[in-house]
Amino acid sequence: MSFLKINNATKSYGSTKVLHNIDIDVEEGEFLVLVGPSGCGKSTLLNMIAGLEDITSGTIDIKGQTMNGVHPSKRNIAMVFQSYALYPNMTVGQNITFGLEMHGVAKAERDKSMNEVAEMLQIKQLLNRKPGQLSGGQRQRVAMGRALVRDPDVFLFDEPLSNLDAKLRVDMRTEIKKLHQKLGTTIVYVTHDQIEAMTLSTRIAVMNGGYVQQLGTPKEIYDTPANLFVASFMGSPSMNLVPAKVVANGDGIFAQLPTGLSDQVNLKFSNPTEALKGFDQKEIVLGIRPEAITDPEGADRKAKHIEQITNRVIVTEPAGSDTYVMSSLGGKDCNARMRADAQVVAGQDVPFAINMDKAIPFDPSSEMRIA
Missing domain, CATH: 2.40.50.140 (Nucleic acid-binding proteins)
Structure with missing residues (x-):
């Protein structure tokens, strides 16, 4: 059974259909990247998995449980946003543990989890700082730490590196990949950057116009593109x-x-x-x-x-x-x-x-x- 199963999922706003019959099975520990140009529906699909957008038809299952209508807080997912979404009045440590505190986790356990994650992400020296005192890369690590500390079933990343400069983006790509290899977590990651898609993923779903144009490994997508759109979109320089x-x-x-x-x-x-x-x-x-x-x-x-x-x-x-x-x-x-x-x-x-x-x-x- 798939860990995350998207079955014939559609999304409409009134009479406008923006996602068409999406079928994707994600195995436990897989790193799936949704890639495509702006407006192709990839962030909408991610938000449907998170519960931030209602599904119009079809089903989304996590660990065999159908998530249709389930509140985001009950889905045991963690999301890392493009904007980081850190609380400016809280320290790094408070930002990381805030979700645990809201779920009634004891302080000793919160502190233990925070220290483990901070050690892993190499941000222990930042725990007492405020987000305004951090660089973009440091804020990104804090946002990842806040997600990691919850030990969710699925991590959702929504263009997390797009606000970083080119060199830092490459460095953070490597960090995310190392983290995935170490933890074996299930990740769904949205990007418009095909280099990110190729380097990070175990499988890629190339999207355009609300359709999945091709689903496969990076090698399959690159070597045997299904159509002219995939051929032209994936690869730099393009085919x-x-x-x-x-x-x-x-x-x-x-x-x-x-x-x-x-x-x-x-x-x-x-x-x-x-x-x-x-x-x-x-x-x-x-x-x-x-x-x-x-x-x-x-x-x-x-x-x-x-x-x-x-x-x-x-x-x-x-x-x-x-x-x-x-x-x-x-x-x-x-x-x-x-x-x-x-x-x-x-x-x-x-x-x-x-x-x-x-x-x-x-x-x-x-x-x-x-x-």
């Missing part, structure tokens, strides 16, 4: 999506498309499916991650099939550990990820190695992956 035509002959199945040199190239698929063979002489959208297009010396030696083409460089972007190189494929700008010391300059015609093991075809009419 190259270029128009192509499927051509079949005795040598195999090819994606035919023009380069920036006005040449037509045929890129052979490594393992074409029967479904793809049915697209002979039809248009597709060819998806290739930037790291699957590189300089020949940097190509994956384990790849079954590498296609090498010559193309003209439009612009280069040195990024320290890598160099991003833009060229044109299928009439679209196409990003390649080359080694940091790759010798390429704008306007130059250079060889590109394309790992066709990683090429993903999509049906342009349905926008679904051709599986």
Whole structure:
């Protein structure tokens, strides 16, 4: 039985339906990330799990008990908000233990739990300070401590890192992941940041327009996106999506498309499916991650099939550990990820190695992956 089960859940405001038939089973100890653009319904779904929003239809169960209509205080969940929501007139220690005090927990037990959590989060030296005396990262740790001290069934995080600067966000990501590995808690985490989703989760639910577009492990989401939305949303830089035509002959199945040199190239698929063979002489959208297009010396030696083409460089972007190189494929700008010391300059015609093991075809009419 699932620890948290969302079964055919919908949410409407009047005649406007904002969540459509959501089905997600979360196992105990899992780290599920709900990711998607603003307005996709991910925070609404989190609030429904918390009981802050009523469910219109369907059910939400926690540990086998249906939560529909159950007050938030009776659900044994803990929520960490984007705004931290700390009481400014209380010390850090009082903020952490306030929930326990409201539930009638004895002071000795409150203090013991507070000290354990403060030790774990490395904030013992802050227990007597007020929130106004803390940095953003310290406030975030206090908000997490207030959640942890309650030992809930499910932790809910609502974009907890969005108010932090870039470096601190990376540091706190690591801290949250370490905490999850140490405690084995069940977490549902909302973010619009796909890097956060990829690095933190055991599974990701990619949402858009009130629908779950794909549910899977980070590797499944990244390597085999279900549709064009998931392909374009997940990954930084995003997947190259270029128009192509499927051509079949005795040598195999090819994606035919023009380069920036006005040449037509045929890129052979490594393992074409029967479904793809049915697209002979039809248009597709060819998806290739930037790291699957590189300089020949940097190509994956384990790849079954590498296609090498010559193309003209439009612009280069040195990024320290890598160099991003833009060229044109299928009439679209196409990003390649080359080694940091790759010798390429704008306007130059250079060889590109394309790992066709990683090429993903999509049906342009349905926008679904051709599986």
